[in-house]
Structures are given as structure tokens and as C-alpha cells.
Amino acid sequence: MQIITTKQELQAAVQACKSAGKTIGLVPTMGALHEGHASLVRRCVSENDICVVSVFVNPTQFNNKEDLAKYPRNIERDAQLLSSIGADLVFAPTPEEMYSAEEMNSTFAFDFAGLDRVMEGKMRPGHFNGVVQVVSRLFYLVQPDRAYFGEKDYQQLAIIHHMAERSSMAGTFGDLQIIGCPIVREASGLALSSRNERLSETEKETAVAISRTLFASLEWAKEPGATVAAVQQRVVDTINAVDGLEVEYYEIVDQTTLLPTDTFDHAIGCVTVYCGPVRLIDNIKYA
């Protein structure tokens, strides 16, 4: 496995693969890798000749400086895991390598068709501009045939789908396929996240109530007379009743438009919860 830190070396490596007629898969990550990331990488390895994994804590998608500073980083451990599961190429640039000073300090403009006005987009202004900025740069550098993203970050996945559709119309990234992969959870139900590293053992046990409540809500949705509004409120109240947890939002929305819905058909519930200072996200599909 090759570890590359410059755009120039990356493009040279990609060019060599393309010339040899090899297919390329890309898994963008921010490192501090766990089994959730590993599931994406394994799928990428199995479906492409070459698997490229980027490990880059993207500063432009953080609207909270403390969150950026505290984001866990461990490139040696990440490289070991990636090598053991068969990744071919790791791209781990510095922020200065990725962006000019101007790019770093301005907001990347993009037409989200409203997908950024709800949930994470509403709570973290500019977050998805940074996500699209880094992902489009990675697509440009790697020119992948397939790119893999987790459903854990459901709104991000919806926005990347939208971005790929737009660029396919414009012919920017060829026939790039965006592949969404299911959420990987601990046996307890807690969704794996790099941010879990910041939780104490007790906080981790507390945080299990998030997924437990989401799964329980699948049953509440089937109760006679159940409404989206009532289930939504019951999820918020149940999680907030747990000492140490505070819901930022729980929204049941349409899986494609991310707009509020009053039916459980094609609906997904997305939640953000503070467990102490750590912000955790999770989601559940109703149908």
C-alpha cells in the first residue's frame, strides 16, 4: 500500500492506473478509522481494481473550531487497518496541500437545491459547502469509477448524490457511481463513529439509548393512529429523559427530498444528540 501526501503524486498514480485500464474506487474519510469505514473500504476493494482511501480532516467543513481541534487523528493506526484490508493507495494531504489560503478562508459556493436548508445544514451553516468542496476536489484528483459513502451521514449522502447528478449532466466526472453503504453498529446498537473515541465508557453506555429509541420508534410508527408528529415528539422526549443526553433535532423526512413528511412511507428519521460535549448523529428508515 502506497501512502501519498501530494496532489501531484496522487494524479501521477491515478494516471498510471487509468493508462493500464484499471477501475478506481474512492472512499473519502477523515481518519480515526473504525469498522464503519472498513465496511466501505472492503466493498471498494471487492468492486474495483484499485481502492483509493483519502484520510483528511477537512477544516472547511467544521464550523466549530473546538470540534476541529479535538477531532481524533491517528494516521499510523489508520494505515495499518487500511493495509490489512487491502487498500492500494492512501491519500493523506495537509490542509495547505489541499487548499490555497483563499479557498481555506472563503465559503465554497454550490447550489444545493434546498438540501442544505434542513437538519445538519441548518445547525451547521457552511458545513455542507466544505463537504462538497473537499469531495469535488477528491473526485477531480482521483477520477473514480465508484465512490463509497456511509448512510450514517444520510444528508451528506443525499447531497453527494445530487452533486454527482449535476456533474454527470455537465460531464465533469464521467460515469461516476455513488454507492451508499449501510450503518455499521456496535453490538449494543450504538452507531460507530470516530467521535465515539471522545466518549467515556459510561457515556458510551448512556449513548446506547439513542439507537434503542430509534429502533423502538419503528414499533411506535406501527401503533394504530400513529402520526409522524407524535412519533417524532416521543423520540425527542424519550432521549431527553435520559440523564446526559440532549437532542438537538429529530426530524422525520422524505428519504429523497429531505423535506418534512406526514407519512412513514419512504421516510427516514435523522437525529443529532449531545452526549456531554460530543455531538452524535444517527438515523433510521421507516419504510
Ligand code: AMP
Ligand atoms: P468520516 O470519516 O466520519 O467523514 O466518515 C467517512 C465515511 O465513512 C462517510 O461516508 C461516513 O458516512 C462513513 N461512515 C462513518 N461511520 C459509519 C458507520 N458507522 N457505518 C457506515 N459508514 C460510516
